[in-house]
Amino acid sequence: MYRRLLLSLQSATLRLDTVLNRVLPQDFNPLYYTGGLANLFLTILVVSGILIFLYYEPSLEGAYASVEFLTRDVPYGVVFRGIHRYAADAYMVAILLHLFRNWFTDRYREARDSQWLSGMFLLVVSGFAGFTGYLLVWDERAQLLTSLTAQALRSVPLVGGWLARVFLGGPGVSDTTLSRFLYLHVGPAMTVYVLLWWHYVRLRHPKIWPPAVWVLFSLGLLFILASALPAASGRPAQPGATPGGFAVDWFFLWPYVLARWLAPAWAMVLVGALVAYGMVIPYTLRETPEQRGLRALGQAVVVEENCTGCELCYYDCPYNAIYMVPSPYPGKSRAAANRKLLAVVVDSRCVECGICIGACPFEALELPRMLEKDVQQRIRRGAQVEAPVPS
Amino acid sequence: MRKDRSTWHFALAGFLAVLALAGVALMVYGEWFDQRLVASGALGVILVLYAAIVVLFRKAGLTAEE
Numbered sequence: 322m323y324r325r326l327l328l329s330l331q332s333a334t335l336r337l338d339t340v341l342n343r344v345l346p347q348d349f350n351p352l353y354y355t356g357g358l359a360n361l362f363l364t365i366l367v368v369s370g371i372l373i374f375l376y377y378e379p380s381l382e383g384a385y386a387s388v389e390f391l392t393r394d395v396p397y398g399v400v401f402r403g404i405h406r407y408a409a410d411a412y413m414v415a416i417l418l419h420l421f422r423n424w425f426t427d428r429y430r431e432a433r434d435s436q437w438l439s440g441m442f443l444l445v446v447s448g449f450a451g452f453t454g455y456l457l458v459w460d461e462r463a464q465l466l467t468s469l470t471a472q473a474l475r476s477v478p479l480v481g482g483w484l485a486r487v488f489l490g491g492p493g494v495s496d497t498t499l500s501r502f503l504y505l506h507v508g509p510a511m512t513v514y515v516l517l518w519w520h521y522v523r524l525r526h527p528k529i530w531p532p533a534v535w536v537l538f539s540l541g542l543l544f545i546l547a548s549a550l551p552a553a554s555g556r557p558a559q560p561g562a563t564p565g566g567f568a569v570d571w572f573f574l575w576p577y578v579l580a581r582w583l584a585p586a587w588a589m590v591l592v593g594a595l596v597a598y599g600m601v602i603p604y605t606l607r608e609t610p611e612q613r614g615l616r617a618l619g620q621a622v623v624v625e626e627n628c629t630g631c632e633l634c635y636y637d638c639p640y641n642a643i644y645m646v647p648s649p650y651p652g653k654s655r656a657a658a659n660r661k662l663l664a665v666v667v668d669s670r671c672v673e674c675g676i677c678i679g680a681c682p683f684e685a686l687e688l689p690r691m692l693e694k695d696v697q698q699r700i701r702r703g704a705q706v707e708a709p710v711p712s
Numbered sequence: 713m714r715k716d717r718s719t720w721h722f723a724l725a726g727f728l729a730v731l732a733l734a735g736v737a738l739m740v741y742g743e744w745f746d747q748r749l750v751a752s753g754a755l756g757v758i759l760v761l762y763a764a765i766v767v768l769f770r771k772a773g774l775t776a777e778e
Contacts, residue, residue: 346770400752538763544756548749 324606330425354531355419361531361539362412363513369405370510377457379499384459385557392553403547409451411539413572416444424602432523432640432672434603439519441599446516450509451573456502462568464558467494469577473585494560523670525641619689620671621678623664626653627685630662637680642670656683721772725765732761 341350351358376395378387391398420440423429429437456463467489474484486492490501521527531539555568569578579588621642629652635643648663664685666677677686735758742751769775 345767349767349770397748397752400748534763534766537759537766541756541759541761541763544752544759546756548753548756551749 327425327427331427334422334425349532349534351531351535352418352422354528354535355415355422357528357531358535358539359412359415359419360517360529361536362408362415365408365540365543366405366412367510369401369408370507372401373405374507377503379457379503380496381459381494381499381558381560382496384457384499385554388458388554392551399551400544400547403550403552404543405454406552407543407546409454410570410572411543412447413451416440416447420444429603431603432670435523436520437603438600439516441596443513443516443520444599445596446509446512448573450506450513453502453506453509455570455573457499457506458554459499459558460555461558461562462555464562466574466577467498469580469585473580473589476584476586477589523641525636525639618673618675618691620668620673621666621675621686622689623666624685624687625663627657627683628652628660628664629654629657629683629685630660630664631683632662632664633680633682634664634677634686638677640670640672640674642667642672643677654683657685718772721768722774725768725772728761728765728768732758732765735761 338350338352341352345351373391376387376391376398378384388402392402393399423433423437423440452466456467471485471489474488475481477484488501488505489495490497521529530536569575571578576588576592579591583591628648630645630648632645635645644665644667645662646665648660651658652660664677666686673688675688675691678688735754738754739751739758742748742754766775
């Protein structure tokens with residue numbers, strides 16, 4: 322059932338690709354750049370965030386007033402605030418599109434589990450940074466969110482009180498709380514860059530930036546949104562008051578919608594379970610290579626006497642599993658006699674795909690359980706089956 | 713047939729370029745008369761129009777794949 326659902330989602334995703342490729346030139350298809358678009362919005366968030374940070378005052382008295390000053394009195398301040406606000410939503414949309422696309426097109430298993438896991442951490446950390454962004458405004462919504470979060474944290478057994486203190490920066494809401502919120506907003510945003518390094522470290526040619534067309538379009542759209550629907554605060558937070566409700570941003574505040582029906586502790590458990598499920602997705606329904614009709618071919622091996630150090634395999638390996646090192650001795654073949662570099666396979670990264678063997682014109686790489694003679698034999702066997710019967 | 717479509721793409725790109733010029737005028741108006749939301753909205757429209765023009769140029773065969 323689950324497998325059939327994934328298959329139909331895969332087919333729908335690929336059909337969507339085809340439709341977009343008919344409307345747009347293929348290299349402008351935004352679905353091929355969902356990760357790059359997320360990076361673009363992240364950059365916009367950082368730049369606009371730095372500008373907003375220059376005016377922000379993290380205190381109970383000053384937070385709301387400083388945001389209002391930025392919005393009303395600083396030239397184009399309202400636009401920068403709006404761009405920061407809408408870029409955050411666009412960033413989440415791009416991340417979710419990236420996640421679902423890779424999930425539905427089966428690009429998260431085996432050697433790609435590292436990208437999947439780092440991506441899940443990126444989602445969680447980015448979601449948290451977005452949530453704390455709402456608290457910094459310190460309006461009625463921020464006050465209610467703070468109270469609900471502290472209540473939920475206190476309900477955690479054993480460490481609940483400590484967690485609530487860490488969140489609030491003390492036993493209750495004070496000036497320190499806003500400084501703490503600022504750290505909880507900026508800190509995770511900086512962590513995102515560390516996680517991005519993890520996300521890319523095993524990829525050879527990641528598309529980390531969208532084409533110029535999409536940079537122009539995204540920036541334009543953000544300016545239009547920030548001008549047509551300017552970001553605004555609610556009423557200022559009142560000490561001791563308990564606001565009734567708030568407008569929900571579905572990208573960042575959806576867990577709080579659950580709090581309408583569930584106790585805060587159960588809402589936290591549900592969110593935790595969702596995240597945990599996301600983390601184990603690459604390890605569910607895992608098929609053995611035999612089940613998928615593949616052989617275990619063994620990690621690629623460099624035939625040292627033939628390697629010329631040309632680097633073709635190094636550039637072609639999509640998994641970053643081949644490194645070039647200074648050659649300790651010359652190769653034996655005529656082509657390899659004067660080599661300067663030697664290819665080395667990092668076993669833990671090799672997925673036995675055989676791309677390096679296709680890339681090497683010097684027969685300097687082999688899959689140990691599928692030698693060249695096996696390939697020749699397969700081709701011959703296939704040719705016999707496929708060859709048309711002469712009439 | 714291809715030539716006809718290219719002509720249509722160029723015509724549309726030209727029309728969008730004229731609209732973008734109007735956007736520039738709107739931007740200047742917004743800045744001049746302290747209507748900053750108008751100015752920034754016009755800037756957004758110009759950027760979106762430029763993106764559309766780039767796509768149309770590619771579809772018309774004027775620019776090649778990057």
